[in-house]
Amino acid sequence: MESELEPATVGCDQIYSQIENYDDYNDVFRRFMPSSSIYELTTERKVLSTLQSEFKEEEFKDEELKKLVSFVIENDARRIFLCLTFMEVLRYIPDFMNAKFTDKDLPVRKDGPISGNQLLDKTPFKVERPAKNFPLEGKSRRDRSDFLEKQWYFLSPDCPTGSLEIREFHSKLPMAYLPPLLSNVPISTSNFSVVWRVYLHPDHFRHRQSSSSAESSPEGIEAALKILTVQGVSGDASRDMEKFYLREIKTLQTMAKINHGNLISTIFIYKLGEDRCFLFPWAHGGSLNEFWKSFDKSQHSMDFVAWSLDQMHGIFDGLSKLHQRNIRHGDIKPHNILHFPQNGPGSASGRLVIADVGLSKFHQEHTADRRYTSTTQCTVMYQPPEMKKSKRSRLFDYWSLGCVFLEFAIWIYDGYGGLCTFRKSLKDSQPNLPEDKTPRFWDYEGDQRPKLNTAVENMMDEMQNRVSPLSEFAHALIELIRTKLLNIDAYHGEEIET
Template sequence: MDSQCPIQARTVSFTDISNACANKKKGNGLPSPAGCDVFLPLNEVDSLIQPERVRLTLTELRRVAESKMSDGEMSDLVEYIMNHAKKIFLILVITRTIHNIMDVKKRNFEDQHLPVYITGQQTDNQAIHLTDIQGPINSQGTGHSQGSNMLLEDFTWSDAEKDSFYEKQWVFLAPNFSEANFAYTFENYRPLPFLPAATPGGGAGHFGTVQRLKLHFAHYGNIPSLQEAINGSSDKGVDIAVKRLTQIGNETDVAKFYDKENSTLEVMRSLKKDHLIRAIATYKKGNDRYFLFPWAKGGNLQDMLEKDERKLDKDLINWIVCQIVGLSEGIAALHANNIRHGDIKPSNILCDGPDLGASNKSILLIADVGLAKKHEEYTRYRPKITTTRHGSITYEPPEVSPKKELGRLSRKYDVWSLGCVFLELIIWAVYGTNGIKTFHKELNKNATPQFWKDRKVHSGEKVHSIVKKRFKDLKKDLKNLPALAHLVEFIEEKLLKVSVDERPYSTAVYDKLKTIKQDIDNIPEDRFNAELTKLVPKRETPAPAESTNAGTNLATQYVRSPRSWCSWLLKTRPAHK
């Protein structure tokens, strides 16, 4: 005989709902982090709303209110709640107005009509209006896809009941993000399904902030960009980066920037390239604009170059080559869709995968496309040379020289920047973090720490002598590894070409790099051999006393520098291929 007793069903109570809510005030009295408002997760709605529990709650209501509701009416009401009004039922329970449930069914008031708001200032029957707010923006971006304009003027609820329903409904309306929708608009009062991250993170720029939070598992559909994160996450959700754009004074047109970046991010998501960041969603909430991204556990490439002491072996070389080919494919895909990134640099390339320095299984992702240029508009502002020693200016091509007349910029702008990043990747792989620090220390001795410099006597620009020296060192140390040496030569002779006309387009770069990778794959000894092991001691040489950079904390991912925003917002110039 089974000694266990069956679990007895019980009514749905105020306490049950309260206990099921996320982000309640902690036992120590401390509130949840900003952005983590109280909400009832969707899975808890289904957990609370079980037929027998709903029936028992209505039975208790019938007893207390001495209602003459028949068993048939009871069954119809339970069915109505289960199919159409789960959230409304819970709102009525938590506002202690469950006696209004029959009126709700009579008026065909359903969850799909939420949220409701109060219109007018009538003294008696103040109306509850079911408005056309605020679901996913439709494909035309001109309206919203859910809601109605139904006005229930003959509800007989008291003003206090209406006010309470309006105020409490928001707890039950945290949205569900899905692959089918990308851009959303939410009311100020609507909570987002965010939880505090186990490891807090955050950062701020002049025009935006980034916060590390967790997206509740019941509030996202089958979004591909989250699948890898899901595999290594807790059962409560996945870590995300919430990027909020802020407006300061009248100088920043946040709405215009948001619309442009939203368009670019949606294209990037549709391309489904492994090395392009895939945003989860974008949304407006009041006057603020937000972007949601998967949180990159490995920080960014700048972090890696400065701190990652990964072992030099054939796996590392293979990883480097794969990342170089993948990044070039990503940029070629953007260019094929008439999008130029415009600000490629290590801090704008994220490391998706194990934590910093963990393994060769991570993937480099091109991100922070706030300067991406779509269609015929390109904006650029060039302020006085900044003292930032590792900012965007380092990776800008010679065609932006202050000595040159402002003209049209080609997508080959990105090709130069890629060449700079690829060179640094190879320097790091062969000579380690100390090699990168030495390289930038020498580069920063000049007023402008760029990979090129102006000629003093003759007009024009030339590749920086320090860059030339690194190419010479690499070709010497890799002379017995022909395929790798070929990769270095290609970067030197094609990507870091001062003349824009002589620099190839990104599609040609990608095609050539694929060929080089195939050569390396076909001859494994060209990837790593005894000759390369001789370079290991060079990776262990003590670093220069002066660090070239304080480093970029994980929290700064996705944060745009003031200079980059100014570059985007000011001085329009046309673009060409």
């Protein structure tokens, strides 16, 4: 209910105070007014009071004011009303009413409406219905330009997160994103994508909660925004990006149907101009590698071991479900497995979730002729030996998963320090490897046939010979890794049961 103590008249300062990101904005965190603020500032009482104040020096009859109020509220011209008020040119509102120009005609460009749908970007700009004359044509150039800029503040779209259908938005449309406290910079970048940590304003986003889903906070729903950009990309790379983008969408739609607790869920998919954008739940525990590094060793117990085994089983099962749908991940590594904790980061709780399915393959193929980046190094480390293309799909993922599971077992036994020692031994066992290259879990014999890296063989032998309360667990897990996942015979063309 509207308070009688609140100012009845809406002014520029009130509108300014309700526009998010006004003083600290960029291409991601744009200025926008939440939809709840739009309605709070355009109640019948406030609209009438503001109009009375604007036209108090003119001979406006009560009947004429009522028509203007009806135009703003019943005909849905709230955004136009706020934009003109913010510009301090509310005197133009009768021109909009006489032209029957409402919020449905927004946004506009210099020579008329951009589109019949305020969300869609039509290129070239074509009006789907007869264009109405823009009421500010013939007014001052400054007022027209000001309106063209400020109209966007009031046009942040509502995003139906229950569906993974692609939405296409105009490149200038402000998505309802709020930055994390003291940080409005990307958290990671690559040649073709950038990832931001964002809060989704609850007025514009709704998302079903689950163990691996988005989490709400006072700021909004926390999410990871991944943007693929075609800027500076042309030719085959541009065409391949579009191909992989569409394939990724199909993969995410399939994963949504599978609805597996160890596969990443998706909040929203859209295009903003030329940018292709994905919203995923934010993983407060970071990647699996970050979890290994930050884990509180005081929690080490058989319950912790049971949780670890349960997560490994879930990851394997989730990957198998993808394979049943003819989907290969292509880049299984600790950095692409995310931790959604229940008891805070660094705790053995919640779920480990496979993420980044498919798109990483595009990055690999189009950075093959560049020096290794940190992302590529992690990828190469977990790749299997070359194999027949007909068998590449599942074996590729299972080999990578075997590498991750072996590291998981080492970490359970020896902690993150022991894992770092093992990774160093991979490098030491390949003395001829150039400094800028990444060691792998396999090597070549003299006849150029692939074989397990000596450090891997030694580690598995050593773990199977250990005597400890974890012996039964270790022996079974290492046997699975050795015979089913890191089975080098599969890369000699022999069959492997997975």
